Amino acid sequence: MSKQRRTFSAEDRYSIVQESLxxxxxxxxxxxxxxxxxxxKWRQKYLDSGKDGLRDSYVRVDPQLRALEEENERLKRIVAKQALELEVKSELLKKTPIGPRKR
Structure with a gap:
């Protein structure tokens, strides 16, 4: 006999806790x-936080949203790298003396 994991909604948990009380x-x-x-545990969460304490403590992240967040981070790194390159180039230009050109 295999055990199958059951899931209970917050409403189910609430009604079971009420019945246990x-x-x-x-x-x-x-x-x-x-x-x-x-x-x-459910009973203690209910007594501590009320009905809101019986909600799932984790949030499922949409895979599409996760992909967008990863792309956003990648693009931020690219922009930061480019900004650093521009800053270094501008510092180098400030250090190079500007004088008459020799032909």
Whole structure:
């Protein structure tokens, strides 16, 4: 028998926590086949932060957005490199003496 990971929405977590507060921790964990420690964590998050504490703590990043951010960083590095080159060239031009040309 393989265990399959279940996912619960914030609303599902909220209703399960409410039920555990009303009916008891052990009964609800058996009813939903949840680990008592997981239910305890949800309950503590709810008591600490309210309903917002039961939301997912991670944010899924859109792959397209990630690709755009990587391209943005690459372009920023290119611009920084070019700006540095321009600064070095302007400093070199300031140091070279300007005098009459010899023919």
């Amino acid at each position: 009303r009916d008891g921790h052990a009964d609800v964990s058996r009813k939903y086949n949840l680990s008592p420690s997981l239910l305890r």
